[in-house]
Amino acid sequence: MSDEPAPPDLLPDLVCSARSCRHHAVWALRWNNPKLHTPDRRKTWLACEEHRESLSQFLSMRGFLKETVQASDLAGH
Ligand SMILES: [Zn+2]
16 A cells, blocks of 8 residues: 655656557657647657657647657756
8 A cells, every 4th residue: 555656856757658658758749739728738748769750740730749858858957
């Protein structure tokens, strides 16, 4: 029954958001669905090198993709 939240200074591992991918994420895709989110809201998908292209295309085809940043930038490094 040890289900305590992790300490805030321990970031979870950055894992690719692609389905069934367990690779370390290098990229963070920042996106917004204007039908669901206010304009300043940002959702984040993480992507490894292999899936950056396909995830970016999925979002940009729908006009959701706002920016792509390095995943390490999210951790404040
Ligand atoms: Zn991946």
